[in-house]
Amino acid sequence: MRKITLIAVSLMIVGLTGCSSLGVQPWEKGQFARADMALDSEKLDQALDDHIYFSKEGSSGGRAFAGGGCGCN
Amino acid sequence: MTNNNNKLDSIAPQVIQAKPQTKHIASALALASCGLFVANGHATELAKNADDWKVDAALMYYGEQDRVQAIEAIGTAQKNFGDDSVLDLKLVVDSLTGASASGAVAQSDSQTFTRPSGNGQYKVAAGETPLDDTFHDTRVQGSANWSQASDWKVNGGVYGSKEFDYMSMGVNAGLERGFNKDNTTLFLGTSYSFDVVDPVGGRPVALSSMAIRDNFTTDEAYRAAFDATRQTSSDDKQTVDLMLGITQILNQRWLLQANYGLSSVSGYLTDPYKVLSVVDNNGTTEDIVYENRPDSRLKHSFYVMTKGALDSGVVDFSYRYSTDDWDLTSHTLETHYRYYFSGSFYGQLHLRYYQQSAVNFYQPFLLADTQLPEFASADYRIGDMSAYTIGVKFGHRLSGGHEMTYRLEYYQQDPKNNGTTIPGELQNYDLFPTQKAITAQFSYSF
Numbered sequence: 001m002r003k004i005t006l007i008a009v010s011l012m013i014v015g016l017t018g019c020s021s022l023g024v025q026p027w028e029k030g031q032f033a034r035a036d037m038a039l040d041s042e043k044l045d046q047a048l049d050d051h052i053y054f055s056k057e058g059s060s061g062g063r064a065f066a067g068g069g070c071g072c073n
Numbered sequence: 074m075t076n077n078n079n080k081l082d083s084i085a086p087q088v089i090q091a092k093p094q095t096k097h098i099a100s101a102l103a104l105a106s107c108g109l110f111v112a113n114g115h116a117t118e119l120a121k122n123a124d125d126w127k128v129d130a131a132l133m134y135y136g137e138q139d140r141v142q143a144i145e146a147i148g149t150a151q152k153n154f155g156d157d158s159v160l161d162l163k164l165v166v167d168s169l170t171g172a173s174a175s176g177a178v179a180q181s182d183s184q185t186f187t188r189p190s191g192n193g194q195y196k197v198a199a200g201e202t203p204l205d206d207t208f209h210d211t212r213v214q215g216s217a218n219w220s221q222a223s224d225w226k227v228n229g230g231v232y233g234s235k236e237f238d239y240m241s242m243g244v245n246a247g248l249e250r251g252f253n254k255d256n257t258t259l260f261l262g263t264s265y266s267f268d269v270v271d272p273v274g275g276r277p278v279a280l281s282s283m284a285i286r287d288n289f290t291t292d293e294a295y296r297a298a299f300d301a302t303r304q305t306s307s308d309d310k311q312t313v314d315l316m317l318g319i320t321q322i323l324n325q326r327w328l329l330q331a332n333y334g335l336s337s338v339s340g341y342l343t344d345p346y347k348v349l350s351v352v353d354n355n356g357t358t359e360d361i362v363y364e365n366r367p368d369s370r371l372k373h374s375f376y377v378m379t380k381g382a383l384d385s386g387v388v389d390f391s392y393r394y395s396t397d398d399w400d401l402t403s404h405t406l407e408t409h410y411r412y413y414f415s416g417s418f419y420g421q422l423h424l425r426y427y428q429q430s431a432v433n434f435y436q437p438f439l440l441a442d443t444q445l446p447e448f449a450s451a452d453y454r455i456g457d458m459s460a461y462t463i464g465v466k467f468g469h470r471l472s473g474g475h476e477m478t479y480r481l482e483y484y485q486q487d488p489k490n491n492g493t494t495i496p497g498e499l500q501n502y503d504l505f506p507t508q509k510a511i512t513a514q515f516s517y518s519f
Contacts, residue, residue, distance in 0.1 A: 023256025023322050031326050031382035036411065039320070039330065039380070044131045044147055044516055045466075045480065047165075051145070052135060052512070056486065058429050058455040059403040062376035062393035065245065065264045065314040066336040 127151045131516035138509045141171040141208065157222040161230075165214040172204035176347040176451035178438050179203070179502040180358055187283055189346050190274040191299040194286055202506055205346060207273075212236035218245075225250050232266065241268040243312075260318035260332075268310040272345035275303035277363035280445050283348060285361075302363065310340035327381045334374040342366045349451040350438045356497030359441045364450040366434065372397040386412040386419065401455060403429035416470070423464035423482065431456045431491040437504050440496075453505065457489040464512070473519070480514040 035041055046063065054060040128150045135143040145167035152160045175186065177197075184197045188207050197203040218230030225248060232243040243266030251258045270276070284298035318332040343366045351360040378391035393405040404427070411421040432455045434448035464482030471477060488505040495504065 023253050024325050026254060028325050029322070032322065032328065034382060034387070036387045037328075037380065037382050042409075044129050044149065045514070047147060047163075048131065048133050048145060048512075048514065051167075052484070053427070056454060056484075056508075057403070057427060057458070057460065058401045058432065059372070059374070059395035059397070059405075061314070061334045061336060061372070062332065062374045062395065062405070063378070063391070065262070065316060066312070066334060066372060066374065 125152055127153075127518070129516065129518045131514055133512060133514040135510060135512050137171070139172070140204065140508070141169060141173055143167055143169045159220045159222075161216075161218040161220075163214075163216045163218075165234075166212070168211045170209050172206040173208050173346075174453060175203045175205040176349050176364060177203040177361055178350045178352065178356075178358065178451075178499055178504055181498050181501070184358065185285055185287055186348075186361065187285055187299065188274075189272065191284075191296070191303075192274075200502060202503075208346075210236050210238070212239075220247075238272050239268065239270055241266055243267070245314075256322040258320040260316070260320070262314075262316045262318070264312075264314045266312045268312070268340075269307055270310060270341050270345070271307035275305045276308055276341070276343075276345050278302050278304060279343070279365035280362045280449065283361040283363065308341035310338060310342060313337045323379075326383075327379060330376075330378045330380075332374070332376040334372075334376070336372040336374070337369070338372070339369040342368060342370060344450070344452060347450060347452050349436065349449055351441050352438050352496065352499065353441045354496050356495070356499035362439065362445070362449075364452065365448050366450055367399065367448055370397055370399055386410065399432040399434070399455070401429055401432045403427065411468075418470070419468045421466040421468070423462065423466065425460075425462035425464075427458075427460040429458050435491055437490070437493055438499070453486075453488040456505075457491045458486055459489070460484065460486040476516075476518040478514075478516045478518075480512070480516070482512040482514075484510040484512065486510075 031037060040046070050060070050064070060066045128148065130148040131146070133143075133145045133147070135141075135145065145165065147163070147165045149161065149163045151162075154160070177184070177186070179197075179200055179202050181199055183199050184203060185194050186197065186203065186205070187194050189205070190207075195206060212234060213236075214232075214234035216230060216232040218228060220226060220228035227246075227248055229246045230244070232241070232245065234241045243264055245262065245264035247260060247262035249258060249260045278301070281302040284295060284302055286292075286295045289295035289298060313336070315335045316332055317334075318330065320328060320330045322328050343364060345363070347364045348361050349364055350358045351362060352358050372395065374393060374395040376391065376393045378389060380387065380389040388410045389408060391405075391407045393407075394403070395405075396402040405425065406427075407423075407425040409421060409423050411419050413419045432450070434446065434450060435452075435456045436446075436449050437451050437456070439445065439449060462482055462484045464480060466478055466480040468476060468478040486508040488508075490505055
């Protein structure tokens with residue numbers, strides 16, 4: 001398990017270093033101001049889906065916290 | 074619990090200026106709905122700021138073929154304060170009824186099972202998958218989250234939920250910072266929850282045999298045997314979640330999000346209502362025992378998602394890999410594609426594929442001539458399984474920034490044998506039946 005954590009952190013660092021050369025100028029971000037481009041633009045759907053899958057499948061989380069608060073699994 | 078872990082979240086939707094009359098109705102509706110989220114005493118205070126609240130509400134029906142039916146109502150209210158701070162409130166009420174698979178296997182004769190409470194029993198016809206039809210619950214969940222943005226964006230929240238036999242309380246906090254001209258956002262979040270499990274009839278003694286009334290001559294003898302299978306006190310479960318995330322703008326239209334999540338759960342993790350059949354070499358049931366799961370679980374998840382702004386819509390693709398020390402690994406692929414038929418009407422397609430491998434103590438049944446294991450569960454939800462979802466959604470943007478959406482989804486689970494040899498009569502039955510479910514949802518935002 002420690003190995004997995006180490007790999008994850010390493011990937012994050014490598015990713016971050018690579019990211020510094022990525023991106024656009026502030027005035028080129030118009031598309032990201034669209035409401036439908038927000039990461040939580042469908043937060044109710046996401047919450048309902050997460051609840052269904054949390055109670056019906058053996059794994060959860062990923063996009064947000066793994067969750068809990070439900071005696072369903 | 075969900076978190077809003079990106080700076081992009083704070084970008085306000087492009088709201089068209091409302092006409093006075095519409096705005097009036099909107100205010101009235103907002104005020105009425107806000108009353109749902111706070112104690113009565115706060116309603117007057119909210120009235121002054123009703124126009125500033127953004128409310129999303131949804132009603133969902135989830136129905137499995139011949140099994141669980143659920144109705145879930147969810148409402149969120151968000152208020153942006155001028156100083157870059159945001160308050161999010163959420164209320165969820167859901168109600169579940171119907172039957173769920175108990176974990177026992179089908180037999181050539183009818184079978185009798187004791188209800189979880191110990192009061193009464195139910196019969197399952199020959200050849201049918203045993204379902205526990207006592208499943209009935211209502212859950213109320215509420216949460217509040219506060220976030221404050223400056224160079225660092227911080228957020229904190231509280232959470233609570235209550236159902237008949239289960240209670241959960243939690244806190245969460247997050248820290249977020251933009252780098253590289255805000256093209257890169259790093260997020261670190263944590264949450265802690267404390268859950269109390271108080272099952273109907275008490276917690277079963279691990280792997281104890283179900284006492285069946287028919288096997289006893291008197292009620293007293295049966296009750297004594299049933300009580301011997303129970304621990305009366307409630308138990309608890311604690312969850313600590315950590316999440317590390319990065320969001321990167323790739324170019325003028327595409328962004329990438331990657332998260333690593335670590336979740337440590339400890340305490341009572343057994344499902345008190347699930348059982349296993351103990352069968353002989355002919356596949357005939359000799360005994361029914363209550364399941365037992367380990368009291369800790371450490372889960373890792375890796376999630377990557379890319380989202381793109383198209384001229385006439387928006388599309389995203391995501392992949393999640395999840396693994397834990399129960400040896401359950403899963404892969405999830407998901408995509409949403411939205412197309413705008415006009416400026417105010419869109420259609421959206423949702424596809425999801427999920428595949429998991431069984432936990433190391435999963436067994437579809439136990440064999441009578443072998444020693445009882447320490448941990449065992451026949452719950453198909455932690456067995457080998459694949460599942461897929463196909464969904465469509467239509468959205469209608471109304472004046473004043475209101476939006477109405479309709480969603481219909483089909484979800485199918487295909488449990489699989491984890492490699493267990495099926496003895497005798499059990500070969501005549503589908504021990505891993507397909508589950509089909511429909512979700513219908515109506516949402517309104519204003």
